[in-house]
Amino acid sequence: MRKILTRGLAAGAAALLALSVGACGSSEREGGESGEQAGAAKGFAADALIGVALPSKTSENWVLAGDLFTNGLKEAGFQADVQYAGASTTVADQQAQITAMVTKGAKAIVIGATDAAQLSTQVAQAKQSGAVVIAYDRLITNTKDVDYYIAFDNFKVGQLQGEALLEGMKAKKATGPWTIELFSGSPDDNNSGVFFNGAMDVLKPLIDKGELVVGSKQTDIKQTATQGWKAENAQSRMDSLLNSTYTGDKTLDGVLSPNDTLARAIITSIKGAGKPIPVVTGQDSEVESVKSIMAGEQYSTINKDTRKLVAETVNMVKTLQGGSEPQVNDTKSYDNGVKVVPAYLLEPVIVTKASAAQAYADDPKLSPLTK
Ligand code: BGC
Numbered sequence: 001m002r003k004i005l006t007r008g009l010a011a012g013a014a015a016l017l018a019l020s021v022g023a024c025g026s027s028e029r030e031g032g033e034s035g036e037q038a039g040a041a042k043g044f045a046a047d048a049l050i051g052v053a054l055p056s057k058t059s060e061n062w063v064l065a066g067d068l069f070t071n072g073l074k075e076a077g078f079q080a081d082v083q084y085a086g087a088s089t090t091v092a093d094q095q096a097q098i099t100a101m102v103t104k105g106a107k108a109i110v111i112g113a114t115d116a117a118q119l120s121t122q123v124a125q126a127k128q129s130g131a132v133v134i135a136y137d138r139l140i141t142n143t144k145d146v147d148y149y150i151a152f153d154n155f156k157v158g159q160l161q162g163e164a165l166l167e168g169m170k171a172k173k174a175t176g177p178w179t180i181e182l183f184s185g186s187p188d189d190n191n192s193g194v195f196f197n198g199a200m201d202v203l204k205p206l207i208d209k210g211e212l213v214v215g216s217k218q219t220d221i222k223q224t225a226t227q228g229w230k231a232e233n234a235q236s237r238m239d240s241l242l243n244s245t246y247t248g249d250k251t252l253d254g255v256l257s258p259n260d261t262l263a264r265a266i267i268t269s270i271k272g273a274g275k276p277i278p279v280v281t282g283q284d285s286e287v288e289s290v291k292s293i294m295a296g297e298q299y300s301t302i303n304k305d306t307r308k309l310v311a312e313t314v315n316m317v318k319t320l321q322g323g324s325e326p327q328v329n330d331t332k333s334y335d336n337g338v339k340v341v342p343a344y345l346l347e348p349v350i351v352t353k354a355s356a357a358q359a360y361a362d363d364p365k366l367s368p369l370t371k
Contacts, residue, residue: 042130043323044107050317051101051131052082055114055138056090058186058229059261060286061306062112065136068310069110076314078321081106090114091188098122101131108132108317116141116190132320136313139190141336148326149334149343150313152304154191158198160350161256161281164300166202168279168352169254176211178253180278181241183234183266184224185258190336195258195283196221203256215245215252226258231265238269246275254279260289263298285351285360290369293353303349303359312344 052069054062066082073080081101085093094114101109102125109126113119116139123133123145133140135149169178182199185192206212207219218224218241226234234257246252252270255278257263263282270277282289283302292298316326328342335341351359360366 044321046077046321047079048107048321049079049081049101049105051098051104051106051109052080052111052136053094053097053101053109054082054084054112054136055094056085056087059259059284061137061284061304064306065112065310068307069314072310072314073317076318078317085114091118095119095122099125102126102129105129106131108134108320110134110136110313110317111140112136113138113140113190115188117188119143120145132317134313134316135341137191137309139334139336139341141190142338143336144338146336146339146341148316148328149341150309150316151191151343151345152302152309152348153345154194155198155201155333157283157302157304157348158195158200158258159202160198160302160348161195161258161283161300162199162202164350164352165199165254165256165279165281166206168281168299172279173253176206177213178211179213179215179251180254180256181216181238181252182214182219182224182256183226183237183258183262184221185262186227186229187222187225189229192225192258193221196224199256199258215250216241226262229259229261231261234262235265235269238266239273242269242273242275246273251275252278255281257281259283260286260298260301263301264288264292267292267297285363285366287365287369290351290356290360290366293351293356294369296353300350300352303351304346305363308346312346316344 050073054066057063070080070082083097091114098109099122109131119140120143123140123143126133127145133146135146137151139149140146184196203212255266257266257280260282263280266280267277277297279299281300282298285301285303289298289301319326328344330343330345334343349359357370360370
């Protein structure tokens with residue numbers, strides 16, 4: 001967890017041209033494991049069973065991913081076993097689901113980890129059985145048994161959120177200081193730290209200069225965390241902040257929210273207190289948040305098109321099935337504490353009211369909302 005939890009991705013890493021791990025020859029040095037050991041070079045049957053273990057449905061992207069995987073894998077000729085962790089016993093559920101996939105003989109297991117650090121036993125079982133393990137959207141930490149990571153560039157997501165927050169506040173009030181509050185995601189999700197570090201990469205220099213003032217002084221990720229990515233936890237923290245720090249006519253200029261579900265909960269809290277809605281960031285392009293952005297409430301979201309991420313993951317599985325090395329474009333950034341996991345990163349896109357129509361032009365569900 002050395003680099004990724006402290007620094008995250010080098011800026012622009014996702015813009016690098018796709019390199020093959022095999023071609024650049026760096027996976028063995030940096031990842032500590034060759035593709036052949038990863039099971040890639042062997043290939044497997046064209047109709048093999050592929051397991052997909054997703055976390056609980058804490059945001060719309062996970063709901064979309066399940067159907068897309070079921071259909072995409074079937075269209076590619078595979079048998080698909082797509083499972084979600086339950087709403088409460090998430091870790092135990094996911095552990096049992098992965099073990100069951102191994103028992104059923106899955107040749108590749110795609111995992112959106114419910115808790116990054118709690119899957120080492122299960123991914124070791126998968127590797128021992130000869131399956132390829134792909135971390136999807138969220139990195140799996142503290143194990144050598146994860147072969148590939150595929151995600152949107154999470155550090156970039158955080159940077160875009162920080163930049164949007166500043167841009168939105170400047171548009172309302174040209175000069176600072178601006179008063180803000182910071183929220184982060186669930187501590188068991190490796191992405192939470194990466195998003196937060198990306199945002200702080202942009203915001204911290206201004207906090208240090210006094211141009212941004214965190215009213216509550218809560219700037220540590222432990223203080224800003226939202227357990228389980230649950231809306232009610234963000235809403236109650238915002239309620240407490242309003243009661244402790246924003247009494248009387250004190251107002252906020254902005255709130256860094258790591259995703260849309262939490263952004264809407266934060267806005268609900270602020271509206272409930274009768275305060276003006278500040279600039280609030282988000283992520284995921286959830287339907288209700290796109291509506292809120294178009295209505296001038298939530299300021300921004302991020303488009304991480306789940307259709308593209310799932311399609312690229314299915315491509316990766318198909319390539320592995322054929323016995324070739326899948327493409328990766330980052331072999332440096334995602335240190336999971338034991339190895340640097342070769343990653344294929346996609347580029348996230350910031351969306352505000354001004355850019356929504358263009359950003360969602362090819363999305364039949366979101367495009368009509370922007371008209
Ligand atoms: C995903 C986000 C999502 C969050 C909560 C993260 O790991 O990258 O897109 O909002 O989980 O589900």
